[in-house]
Amino acid sequence: MGVRVRALALLLLAACAATTVLAQSAPEPLPTGDETSGASLFTGKGACQTCHRVQGKGSRLGPDLTDVGSTRTPAQLEKSLLDPAAEILPENRFYRVVTRDGASITGKLLNLDTFQVMMLDPKEQLRAFQKSDLREHGFVDGSKMPSYATTLSRQELADVIAYLATLKGVVAQ
Amino acid sequence: MTSRRLIVLAAAWVLAAWAFGAWGPDDTLLAQLSSERILNAQKEPQNWLTYSGGYMSQRHSPLTQITTGNAKDLELKWVFQARWLDYMQSTPLVVDGIMYATQGNDVVALDATTGKIFWIYPYTPASDARSCCGRITRGLAILGDTLFLATVDAHLIAIDAKNGRPLWNRIVAQGTAGYSLTTAPLVIKDKVIVGPAGGEFGIQGFIAAYDAATGREAWRFNTVPQPGEPGHDSWGAGWTHGGGSIWVTGSYDPETNLTFWGVGNPGPDYNAESRPGDNLYTCSVVALDADTGKLKWHYQFTPADEFDWDAVQIPVLADISWKGSPRKVMLWANRNGFFYVLDRRTGEFLQATPIAKQNWNAGFDNGRPIRALDAMPSRDGVLIYPGNQGATNWFSPSFSPRTGLFYVSVWENTHHIFARADQPYKEGSNYTAGRLTTNYPGRGITAGMRAVQRPNLRKEEENFGTVRAFDPQTGKWRWEYKMSDLTDAGILTTASDVLFSGGREGYFFALDARSGSLLWKVQLGGPVQNGPMTYAVDGRQYVAVSASNSLFVFGLR
Numbered sequence: 001m002g003v004r005v006r007a008l009a010l011l012l013l014a015a016c017a018a019t020t021v022l023a024q025s026a027p028e029p030l031p032t033g034d035e036t037s038g039a040s041l042f043t044g045k046g047a048c049q050t051c052h053r054v055q056g057k058g059s060r061l062g063p064d065l066t067d068v069g070s071t072r073t074p075a076q077l078e079k080s081l082l083d084p085a086a087e088i089l090p091e092n093r094f095y096r097v098v099t100r101d102g103a104s105i106t107g108k109l110l111n112l113d114t115f116q117v118m119m120l121d122p123k124e125q126l127r128a129f130q131k132s133d134l135r136e137h138g139f140v141d142g143s144k145m146p147s148y149a150t151t152l153s154r155q156e157l158a159d160v161i162a163y164l165a166t167l168k169g170v171v172a173q
Numbered sequence: 174m175t176s177r178r179l180i181v182l183a184a185a186w187v188l189a190a191w192a193f194g195a196w197g198p199d200d201t202l203l204a205q206l207s208s209e210r211i212l213n214a215q216k217e218p219q220n221w222l223t224y225s226g227g228y229m230s231q232r233h234s235p236l237t238q239i240t241t242g243n244a245k246d247l248e249l250k251w252v253f254q255a256r257w258l259d260y261m262q263s264t265p266l267v268v269d270g271i272m273y274a275t276q277g278n279d280v281v282a283l284d285a286t287t288g289k290i291f292w293i294y295p296y297t298p299a300s301d302a303r304s305c306c307g308r309i310t311r312g313l314a315i316l317g318d319t320l321f322l323a324t325v326d327a328h329l330i331a332i333d334a335k336n337g338r339p340l341w342n343r344i345v346a347q348g349t350a351g352y353s354l355t356t357a358p359l360v361i362k363d364k365v366i367v368g369p370a371g372g373e374f375g376i377q378g379f380i381a382a383y384d385a386a387t388g389r390e391a392w393r394f395n396t397v398p399q400p401g402e403p404g405h406d407s408w409g410a411g412w413t414h415g416g417g418s419i420w421v422t423g424s425y426d427p428e429t430n431l432t433f434w435g436v437g438n439p440g441p442d443y444n445a446e447s448r449p450g451d452n453l454y455t456c457s458v459v460a461l462d463a464d465t466g467k468l469k470w471h472y473q474f475t476p477a478d479e480f481d482w483d484a485v486q487i488p489v490l491a492d493i494s495w496k497g498s499p500r501k502v503m504l505w506a507n508r509n510g511f512f513y514v515l516d517r518r519t520g521e522f523l524q525a526t527p528i529a530k531q532n533w534n535a536g537f538d539n540g541r542p543i544r545a546l547d548a549m550p551s552r553d554g555v556l557i558y559p560g561n562q563g564a565t566n567w568f569s570p571s572f573s574p575r576t577g578l579f580y581v582s583v584w585e586n587t588h589h590i591f592a593r594a595d596q597p598y599k600e601g602s603n604y605t606a607g608r609l610t611t612n613y614p615g616r617g618i619t620a621g622m623r624a625v626q627r628p629n630l631r632k633e634e635e636n637f638g639t640v641r642a643f644d645p646q647t648g649k650w651r652w653e654y655k656m657s658d659l660t661d662a663g664i665l666t667t668a669s670d671v672l673f674s675g676g677r678e679g680y681f682f683a684l685d686a687r688s689g690s691l692l693w694k695v696q697l698g699g700p701v702q703n704g705p706m707t708y709a710v711d712g713r714q715y716v717a718v719s720a721s722n723s724l725f726v727f728g729l730r
Binding site: 087088089090091093109110111112113114115118139 | 613614615617618628629630631632655656657658676678680694
């Protein structure tokens with residue numbers, strides 16, 4: 001028992017130390033968010049749905065956020081909103097092709113091999129292109145997602161994050 | 174007896190012999206697969222008699238029916254779908270129209286023109302046998318009417334090639350202690366040579382020869398020298414779990430009677446603190462007398478390795494002109510990222526050049542690699558190119574005596590951050606003592622050992638697979654054939670200058686061996702993980718390759 005209590009105390013100490021370090025380096029913590037207001041920001045002012053899909057509504061070009069509340073922490077969500085380009089996972093890469101007739105299509109890359117490019121195009125169609133039929137092709141660098149550091153207030157950011165945290169996936173009923 | 178009765182009797186005898194004689198054992202009916210035939214494998218190009226197609230391990234066939242002109246007319250002739258879910262990494266053998274292939278650790282005899290099964294020898298390795306990388310085998314050896322199978326639970330089994338019945342079963346090592354046999358054995362004269370895998374389990378590696386008729390051990394060479402043996406002092410106390418595994422087939426030079434084998438990494442993989450010294454003969458090629466197993470020479474590619482760079486590649490033997498005079502060399506593209514040219518009679522280091530991006534080596538001092546100062550392993554971790562799976566690996570390269578080029582499947586741009594850690598040895602448990610991380614933004618990009626069937630999203634600067642054609646004279650590559658994903662496919666070349674290979678993307682393709690241009694391709698729906706081979710039956714040339722767990726055979730339309 002005694003060992004356990006001491007271990008717990010140590011853990012707590014360590015946790016305190018960690019938060020102090022965080023508090024020093026990070027800007028002010030966000031205020032408490034309101035998820036209802038976050039939900040309307042998501043569909044309204046933030047225009048998140050133009051790129052993201054939740055429970056079958058919205059665009060499929062950005063990552064589907066239906067379960068983002070269970071796969072990401074609030075801190076990770078905040079980082080995604082403030083600095084979207086900081087880390088782009090391979091499954092969120094965009095690719096641009098230019099066909100022989102000069103049409104340029106930028107879509108979400110689904111699979112790439114020596115001969116073929118497979119993507120979800122902006123019309124949300126599954127498309128496969130033979131590289132030999134393309135004038136040019138390549139990865140698109142940077143993030144499609146704008147930073148919301150200035151377009152959303154601190155309170156609005158907190159609200160959006162509170163809403164995202166409620167998204168826990170499709171629940172079996 | 175009158176002469177008339179004699180004639181009648183004689184006629185009756187002939188008739189009887191005609192009717193029943195075929196049932197008697199008559200060795201004169203069919204030429205046995207003698208060791209001389211294996212020695213002269215190039216004289217019967219319709220057959221494929223050893224893992225690499227001949228003792229020089231060039232994976233080069235004299236067959237010429239499939240050409241750079243007609244390769245576009247290749248079509249599927251048959252498929253053998255193994256009832257086995259792991260990758261098929263083996264190269265089948267073909268002897269006089271019969272193909273001997275594997276299905277997991279089962280052996281199957283197939284009609285080489287249709288893929289139909291003559292017989293199956295079923296073998297289920299003990300469930301408590303340990304192996305790092307799948308319960309797989311890389312193939313068989315044959316001598317006379319006997320096939321030799323090395324199993325994942327470390328048995329060597331002789332099988333009757335006519336009916337699939339076992340003839341003897343020899344326990345080579347203890348499977349539960351992490352010893353496994355995944356290599357195709359090599360037959361030399363009357364002996365069968367194998368060695369155990371288990372470099373991630375702290376085994377004590379060896380190469381051993383067994384009498385082909387009885388299975389009795391004829392000789393043994395310890396790849397981690399025991400006390401009193403030369404090289405033992407290169408270990409400190411760490412030799413007891415020193416690794417030094419064997420997991421691809423060696424080569425043989427009849428002129429010097431030397432057999433050459435590549436040796437795996439030292440254990441534990443990622444931390445040399447417990448094994449001060451060069452750790453002979455890990456990450457080396459050893460040249461052994463084929464009759465006695467005595468060491469004639471060795472060359473260590475990576476002394477005191479901490480990056481898991483097994484020297485487990487095929488020793489490719491070639492007779493080339495070197496600086497103006499004929500020389501008998503060994504060509505070796507190593508997991509550590511260098512292409513070596515060695516003199517195969519003496520082991521003399523002739524040349525080493527990078528095959529892919531590397532940062533660990535700052536040159537060579539009399540053949541000994543000089544470690545770059547900023548590439549020293551530590552507990553904090555150090556970024557090393559290439560990564561732990563190497564710039565190439567076990568998959569077979571090819572040498573074409575016609576083009577003079579050495580063809581290698583290369584992994585370009587791979588890296589790992591290697592960090593030492595503590596891990597005590599425990600029998601039968603993974604023993605690596607380190608941590609591997611990467612700078613990649615996601616797991617799907619990692620240059621990992623297993624070809625995972627999932628979409629490829631990697632960028633070229635992250636890593637890619639490529640076939641490179643090296644000129645041994647300069648050590649530089651003349652052309653390359655780039656893929657988007659990595660490749661574990663070996664390479665076959667033919668005397669009509671066609672090159673066959675594949676990759677994780679599932680394509681099997683033919684290239685012009687002189688220019689690297691694509692002649693033909695087909696999508697097989699799963700990673701190509703073995704070395705293609707070729708054979709002929711009734712004057713028709715076939716090419717066999719595996720993808721995932723199936724074997725595909727192609728021929729001209």
